[in-house]
Amino acid sequence: MLRALLALLIVANLIFFAFSRGSLDGILGLRALGDREPERLANQVRPQTIRLLPVGGAASAVPVDAGVPCYETPTFTAGDAAAVEAALAANLPAGSWIDNPGERTLGTRTEVTHIYRVIGADAALTARLATLRLDAAGRGFSFSPCARSERPPR
Numbered sequence: 001m002l003r004a005l006l007a008l009l010i011v012a013n014l015i016f017f018a019f020s021r022g023s024l025d026g027i028l029g030l031r032a033l034g035d036r037e038p039e040r041l042a043n044q045v046r047p048q049t050i051r052l053l054p055v056g057g058a059a060s061a062v063p064v065d066a067g068v069p070c071y072e073t074p075t076f077t078a079g080d081a082a083a084v085e086a087a088l089a090a091n092l093p094a095g096s097w098i099d100n101p102g103e104r105t106l107g108t109r110t111e112v113t114h115i116y117r118v119i120g121a122d123a124a125l126t127a128r129l130a131t132l133r134l135d136a137a138g139r140g141f142s143f144s145p146c147a148r149s150e151r152p153p154r
Helices: 002-020 055-059 078-091 123-131
Strands: 070-072 096-106 109-119
Touching: 078 096, 078 109
Parallel strands: none
Antiparallel strands: 070 109, 096 109
8 A cells, every 4th residue: 555655656756847847848738837938929919009108197088988078080091190180280279189099900901090089179179170171182071979988098
C-alpha cells in the first residue's frame, strides 16, 4: 500500500515538473506561464484604434440623455470628413461640435466613418444647423436629434 502511494506521489511530481517546465503546454489548454506570454500583443485586434482619454475630460462630458439638445449628422466617410469639418469650422462656433469617429466593416475591408454632433444647442444655433450645407456639392445634410443615449466621445 505504501509502495503504491509512493509511486503515485513520484508520478504526480514528475507530471508537475513537466508542466512547470512547459512540456505539457497546449495538451490541456493550460500554459505554465499563464497570461504572461508575449504573443498576446500579436493577437490584439486593431490596437491602433484605442484612444486614451484624460480623466477630467470624460468626467466633465455632458450625457446626451440629460435633457440637453443634441443634434447629429448622417454618417460620412473618411474622404468627406475634411470638407465637412471645414464647413463646420466656418459656420459654427469653435468647440460647439465634436467628431464621433467609428468603423464599419464592408466584407474584408474596414472603413472609418464620422458622425458630427452638436450638444447643448440654443435656438439660434438650432436654426443655423437646419440651413447648413456640409459638402462641396452643396447638398444639405440636415442635423437630426441624436439617436443614441450615450456620452459623446472626446
